[in-house]
Amino acid sequence: MITSQQLRAARALLGWDQRQLAEESDTSVPTIQRMESSDGQVRGIVRTLDKVVKALESAGIELLGENAPSVGLGRGVRLRDNSAGDKAESEPSIMYDKAASASLRQ
Numbered sequence: 001m002i003t004s005q006q007l008r009a010a011r012a013l014l015g016w017d018q019r020q021l022a023e024e025s026d027t028s029v030p031t032i033q034r035m036e037s038s039d040g041q042v043r044g045i046v047r048t049l050d051k052v053v054k055a056l057e058s059a060g061i062e063l064l065g066e067n068a069p070s071v072g073l074g075r076g077v078r079l080r081d082n083s084a085g086d087k088a089e090s091e092p093s094i095m096y097d098k099a100a101s102a103s104l105r106q
Helices: 004-014 018-024 029-037 046-058 096-105
Strands: none
Touching: 004 029, 004 046, 018 029, 018 046, 029 046
16 A cells, blocks of 8 residues: 555655654554555555555655656656666666656757
């Protein structure tokens, strides 16, 4: 559903601390702390996970599953799979600002 890394990254994008996420999702700070300290997929009561995800989505976060395309507009980040520990062998990232400014100059 959501990984601890996604949860921490979503909070960082919003500029929220754990207390604010707990308030927005009607959960407790220790619950958020447990979720964020999970290794990989967040484990917990489904109803609680759902409340946290809905709070993030209501604030504008788009959570992406593995290999899922993004359907929204706006800035974002995606973690490339590098489970082998090697350097990523893919095309370099193209920042939207660079692409947009290049098209404006034409």
